[in-house]
Amino acid sequence: MSALLAVRGLAKSVPGLRQLFAGLDLAVGAGELVAIVGESGVGKSTLLNIIAGLDEADAGEVRIAGDLLGPLDEAARTRLRRERIGFVFQAFHILPYLTLRQNVGLPVALVSPDPVAANARAEAMLARVGLGDRGDGYARDLSGGELQRVAIARALVHRPALILADEPTGNLDPDTAARVLALFADAVREGGAAAVIVTHSEATAAVADRVLTLTPHGLVETHG
Amino acid sequence: MAEPGVVSARLALGWLIAGEWRAHPARFLLTALAIAVGVALGFAVHLINGSALASFDGAVRGVNGAADLAVRATSPLGFDERAYPRLSLAPGVADASPVVSLPAQANGARFTLLGLDAIRAAAVTPSLIGAQARGPDASTDALFDDDGLFLSRTTLAAAHAKTGDTITVAANGRRVRLRIIGLLPAVAEGQAIGVIDIAAAQESFGRLGRLDRLDLRLADAAAARAALPDLLPAGSVIASPDTVAQQGESLSRAYRVNLDMLALVALLTGGFLVYSAQSLSVARRLRAFALLRTLGLPRSGIVTAVAVEGLAIGLVGAGVGLAAGYGLASVALRWFGGDLGGGYFRGDAGLAFQPLAAAGFLGLGLAAALLGSILPARAAARAAPAAALKASGDPVDPRARVPWKPAVALLAAGGVAALLPPIAALPLFGFAGIALLLAGGIAGMPWLARRLLGPWARRNIASVPRLLAIRHLHGAPGAAATALCGMVASTALMIAMATMVTSFRGAVDEWLGEVLAADLYLRAEGGAGFDPATQARLAATPGVSALAFSRQLPLTIRADRAPLTLIARPLTGPSARLLVPVGRPIAVPPGAIAVWVSEPAQRLYGWNPGEAIRLPVAGNARFVVAGIWRDYARQAGAVVIDAAAYTRITGDATRDEAAATLAPGARADAVGRGMRARLPAGLRDAVSLAEPSTLRSFALDLFDRSFAVTYLLEAVAILVGLAGVAATISAQTVARSREFGMLRHLGVSKRQLTAMLAQEGALLGLVGAVAGVLLGGVVSQVLIHVVNPQSFNFTMETRVPVGTVLGVIAALVAAAAATAVIAGRRATAADAVLAVREDW
C-alpha cells in the first residue's frame, strides 16, 4: 500500500515517568484525513512531534512518502519538514511583521530563492482560502478564523505530502471552526495529501475519514 | 465606585514581583548593576573632585595662614616693600604681616618657602609660626637667624630630613644651606611649607626690597576694604582667602563639571537600560497583568508593582554604586591624583565622604530606576485587559506611523539651548542642549530605523532569514528603539567626545608645529634665570645663529582668577613668527606698548584688538592690544609683550627661556652641550635643554594624560550601553521563542534561524551605530563650539576621528549580532521548538 504516512510499532514514554503509548501503528493514504482523539495528557501532541521529526520515539518507525525518518539527521529532517510537511497550529502563529502574502509564502521561500514564484504561489493559496485580496494586509487586521485560514494556506502552499494539524480550531468559535475545517478538509483532499488532525473536538473529528482514539496500547478505530 | 485599593492587593503584588524576580534574577541583577555603575562613576568623580578641591583649598589656606585679607603681588616680581608701613597703618587694619613667598625645592621635596617676620605672623597668621626643637644649644635668637628653617611635617618627610639637619634649599635660582631648627606644628598634614626669617629670605634668595604678600588682620573690614585700594602698590591686588581658593576652583571648574557630566551620562545610560529591561519585562507580563486586572487589580496596581520593582532595583543599584564609588574614588586618588590626570592640582588629596553628594547620587540612581520602570508600566496599564488577554503576542502593526514630531521638537530645542550664553562661566545651556539632543535622537530612533530599513523592506528578498530580520526590525522599530536607547546615548556621547578630543588634539598638534619653530629650547627651572651676561655668553655659542630669550611670569589680573602668563619675548626678528595669530593685527598708537593677547585671555577678560588694557606690572605703562594669538598651552590666558619694553618698564632683564635657531650644519646635541658648558656652574643643573620633537611629544603626552579619564568614563558608558543592548536583545529574542518554534516546524533550520538573528542583531547594531554617530556628530559640534570655548576658552576646527567612528560602528554591529546569536541559541533549543503549543 502506498500510504503517505506509515507508522509502525511506535513506543514513547516520558523519561522516568510513564509509558505514553507502545506498539502504535498508523497508515494514512493520499487525500485521507485522519483525526486522532484522546484524553488530555495521553500523548497526542507527542505523537505529532515524533511524526514531524521534532521528537524521538523509543521504538518503532515512521515513513513519510516511503522514506524512513529514523536514520535522517537533523538537517535532513529539517529539509523533510520544509518540503514534505505542512503544519497548522492552534495559536495560528502568523508573524505580525510580515504581510499575509509573505507569511503564506514562507515555506516556498525556504525552498526556492525566487520571490516572484513564492508570491504567486502564496497569492493563489490565499485566493484558495478566500482571502485573495488580503495579501498585503497584516495579521493585526484579521479575525481568528481568517488567521487560521492563512495558516492553512501556509500549510498547503508548498504542496506537502503530509499535513499535521494540532487542535486547529481550538481558538475558534464553533461556526467559524466548522467553516475553517470544511475548507481544510477540501484543500487536503484536493491536493492529495495525507492529513493528521489531533483534536478534542467531536465536531472536528466529524470531518475526518477515520477517527482514532489514542490509548496507551496504540490507536483504536472509533468507527469506519 | 472607586477602584479597589492597591494597598489591599499588596499580597498579590508581592507574589507578582517575587515571581518575576525568581524567574529572572539575572535580569534584575543586571539592571541593578547598570544603575550601580552609573551611580558609582558619578559619585567617584564627584568625590575625587571634591577631595582635590578641598586639598587645594587647604593648601591655599595653609600657605596663607588664614589671614583676614591679603595684598598679593600680581606676579613673581613682587611689589615694593615700602608699601608695607602705609598698608599696615591703613584704616581698619589691625596688623600686617609681610611675606616673601617662593616656590622652593630641597632634597627633591617641593614646597612653598615663606619668609616671615615671626612677630607679625604671630599676630596675623599664627598657624605659620614654627616650634623650635628643644635642645641644649637651642636659643630663642635662632628665630631670627638667617639660616634657621622651619618645615611642615610633610615637607620634612618629603625631604628625608630631620630637625637639626642642614639642607640645601633652591629657590628663585639660588641655592642656600639652611638649618632645620623646628617644625610648623599648626600646618596641616599634607601641606608642603617651609618658613625662614623674612630678612633671610630677602637676602639669601635675591628678593631685597620686594614682598610677595602682605597678610592683614582687620579691625574694621569695611573701613579696610574702602581704604586699601587707593594704597596698593603697583603690581598688587587685594585677595581674601576665598578669592585665592577660587583661583584654583575657577581654573579647574570647567574640567570638573565636564567630568561630572560624563559620569552622569553613565547613569543616564543605566536609566535607559532599566527602561529597556522593564519595558520587556512588562511586555512579557502583559497578559499576566491583564489577567490580574480582570481579577480586580486596579490600573494603578500594575504601575505600583512595576514601580516597586524599579525602586528595589534603584535601591540595590544605587547602594552598591555608592559603596563602589567610594572605593573607586580612593583607588583613583591613589593612582591618578586628585585631578584625575588633568594637571590642575598637585599634591595628595585625602578622600572625604560627602553625605550630601551621596544622597544626591542615591536620589539620581533611584530616579533613573523609577522613571525607567514607571514609563513602560503606565503604557501597559493603559492596555485594555480583554484585548491583551486574547492577543497572541505583541500587537505589532508594521503600517503604524512612527511619530517624528517629538524628536524634531526635542532636537530643535537642543539646538536653541546650545546657542545660549554660559551661566557663571559654565556651559550649562550647552549641557542642557546636549541632553535635549540626546533625548531627541532617542525619540527619533524608531523613525530612523524605519527610514533606514524602508528601502530594503520594500524590496523582494529571496533569503528567508534576511527577509525575516529586516521585516521584523522594520515592522517593530519601537522594539529596536527600546533595545538601543541607552546604546545610542552612550555612542553619541562617545563619538562626540572623540570628535572633540580629536579636533582638540589635532589643533594642538598643528599649533605645536607652528609654535616650536626653533631648533633647540632652553629653560631655567625652579625660578632660576639667565642674567644679561649669561645671555650674551649663550648667544655666542658656536653653531647658534639666533637666540631669542623670553621671560614667563604668572600675572594676577583678578584676585579670584588664576594668574595669566605674561610672556616677554623679542617681537622683532626671527622669533616673531612663533606667534600664531588669529585675525589681523592692528597698529598700536605711538607711546603705547603692544600686547598680543592669547585667545583664552581675550575671552576671559574681554580684551579685543585696539583696546587699551591695564596690566598690573610695574609702572603706569599704557598697553594696547595689537592682536590675538592662538594658544592651547595656557588655559588661564597669556599675553605677550616685547622683551625690550618689558625690561624698560620692570627693570627685570632676567630671562628664563630661550629658543635657539642653529646655523646650517650645526648639530643640536653638540650645540646644546656647548651652551650648557657656557652656563654658570650654579645654573647648569637648573637648565633643561630640549629639541622641538621632545617638547612636542611631551606636550601631546600631557594632553593625552589629561583626557585619559575622559576616555575611561566614555568606555564605561559604552560598556553599560552594550550591556543594555545585550540584555534587551536576549530578552527580546527569548520572548520570540514561539515564533522560532513555528519557523522550525516550517522547516527553517537552526542555522537559518541563527543567521536571521545575527543579521537582525547586526542591523540593530548598525541602526544604533548610525543613529549614535549622527547624533554624536551634532553633539560634537555643541562640544566644540559651545562647551569647549565656554569652559576652556579654546576654539578649534572639527576633525572627525574616522577610525574611532568606524571602530565604534563595527564594535556595535558585532556585539549586537553576537548577542542576538547567543540569545538565539537558547530560544531555538529543542524544548523551545515545542513552545509553539504553549499559550503563554
Next chain:
Amino acid sequence: MPLFLTAARLTAALAALSLAAAPVVAAAQATAAPRGYPVVRPGIAFRFPADHGAHPAYRTEWWYATGWLRTADGHDLGFQITFFRVRPKAGATPARSRFAPTQLMFAHAALSDPATGRLLHGERAARAGFGLAGARIGDADVTIRDWRLRRLPDGRFVVRAAAPGFTLDLTLRPTQPPLAQGLNGYSRKGARPAEASYYYSLPHLAVTGAVTRQGRRAPVTGQAWLDREWSSDYLAPGAAGWDWTGLNLDDGGALMAFRIRGKDGRTMWAGGSLRHPDGTIERFTPADVHFRPLGWWTSRATGARYPVAQELSVRLRAGIRRFRLTPLFAAQELDARGSGLPVYWEGAVRTQGGRGYLELTGYQAPLAM
C-alpha cells in the same frame, strides 16, 4: 627694678612666638655670657637728654613707667606702660634687608581699676624698621605702631597706648632730677660684676591726661615713676623670681628696693636707694633690704600665692625704717600666658606716706627654671 622681669618677659615673648616654653631657660643660660655686646661697667656718667634715648649696642633696654592716677570723680587707678628694646644678635654682618632683625621692640600696658577689681592689659611687639617701630638715639622716642613714648623738648614725656579695653593718653612731667641708681648709675644685679645694668629713675612725675574705657574718655591726674635701664647681661643662674618696689613718698622722697629670690626662696641679692626730699641719697647694700610678707593672696586662675602685702625694711643712716606695702586691690595678677607672657603680679600699692608699685615674679613657677 623691672630688669629681671623684662628679661624673663622678653624671652617668654620670644618663646611664645616659637610656641615652646623650653627655650626660655635655654635662652637665659645661653645668653648668660653674651659675646659681642658692650659690658656694663662702673664709672660712667649719664648725659641727658642723650641717655633718655636708645643705646642700641646693648642687648636690652627699657622705658618703664608705673603710677597712680585719679579721675575727676576721685577714683584711684594704677597704670603701667613699658617699652623694651632688644638687640637679638651682636656682631652679625651688616644687613641689606630692611627687615633685618637688628633691633626688636616690645611694649606692655596695664590698667588696675579697684572699681572692677580687674587688671586690663595689652601688648605690642615688632622688629624695628619701616617707621613702624623703633627707638630713637639722642632722646626718648620709642614707637610700636600706634604705641609711643617720647620726650618733648620741654622735658615732658608723652605716652600713648591703645590696648583691648582701654587707652592710655598721658603726659608725665618731671618734678625732680633723674635719680641714678646703684653706683652713679651702675646697678649690680648679682654676685658677678657683669650682672649689672645702667639704671636711672625719674620719680615724682606729675601726670595729666586721659584714660579711655569702653569708649568713655576720662581725664586723669596723678603721679608716676619712670625707670630707665639698659644692659647686656641679665639674671644670675639659679634665680627663681624677685620682689621689686618703687615708691613716691608724700614728702618728696623716692624709695626703690628689690630682692632676688633663689629657688630655695632665700634672697640671693638685694639693693635699692632712698632719695630724701633734700636730694641726699642713701644707697642700700644687699644686707640693708628686707621684705617680710604680711598678707597673701591666692589666684584662683593660676593657683599662684603672692605676698601682695609686705613689710619692707630698709636700713637707713637714721636707723631701720619700715614700709607697709598695701595693694590697691589684691587681684593685680597678670596672667598673659595665652600671649606667651609669664604669670606675675604687678600692682599699685600704698604705704604710709607714699604710693607706688610692687612687682612679684616667680611665684606661679620659677621664672628662669
